[in-house]
Amino acid sequence: xxxxxxxxxxxxxxxxxxxxxxxxxxxxxxxxxxxxxxxxxxxxxxxxxxxxxxxxxxxxxxxxxxxxxxxxxxxxxxxxxxxxxxxxxxxxxxxxxxxxxxxxxxxxxxxxxxxxxxxxxxxxxxxxxxxxxxxxxxxxxxxxxxxxxxxx
Numbered sequence: 410x411x412x413x414x415x416x417x418x419x420x421x422x423x424x425x426x427x428x429x430x431x432x433x434x435x436x437x438x439x440x441x442x443x444x445x446x447x448x449x450x451x452x453x454x455x456x457x458x459x460x461x462x463x464x465x466x467x468x469x470x471x472x473x474x475x476x477x478x479x480x481x482x483x484x485x486x487x488x489x490x491x492x493x494x495x496x497x498x499x500x501x502x503x504x505x506x507x508x509x510x511x512x513x514x515x516x517x518x519x520x521x522x523x524x525x526x527x528x529x530x531x532x533x534x535x536x537x538x539x540x541x542x543x544x545x546x547x548x549x550x551x552x553x554x555x556x557x558x559x560x561x
Contacts, residue, residue, distance in 0.1 A: 432493050439488070439495030447472055447499070469500055476504030481512060506530040 411419070447468050454464035479485040485505050489496040496502050507527055514526035528535065 435491065436493045436495035439492035440498050441495075443472075443496070443499040443501055472500050473504040476501030477508040480505045480508040503531060503534070506534070 450468040450471050451461075451464045454467050455461060459467065476485060479488070479501075485496065485501070486509070489505070496505070507530070510529045511527040517526070
């Protein structure tokens with residue numbers, strides 16, 4: 410039986426050194442590049458005469474489409490191997506988290522494969538994001554009620 414200290418020594422000896430600074434820098438650059446592309450798309454749509462609000466919506470739709478397309482072509486996963494968290498934060502990472510399981514389990518059918526597995530990664534994000542937004546909305550509503558009562 411291996412003790413905790415011996416196990417820790419074995420793990421440290423056999424583990425690669427973490428390159429936190431390098432990984433953070435690359436993630437920052439790639440995430441920033443994706444966001445810059447998004448801003449460029451928004452500017453392009455506005456240049457074409459589309460309103461600012463609609464341009465922002467079209468930018469989101471375009472980035473989601475590109476995220477899914479690059480996932481289907483296995484390009485997004487290759488980028489993520491090198492960029493790490495830089496590909497997770499933008500909206501393209503969310504698209505990838507939905508498309509990857511759907512593509513992987515499509516052979517199991519539309520219901521038990523694609524439908525059941527599509528939200529395996531993104532599901533918790535949607536659930537807790539929705540719950541957090543409801544809690545935020547309730548807190549905001551209460552604060553606004555308090556502010557209105559102080560004004561009167």
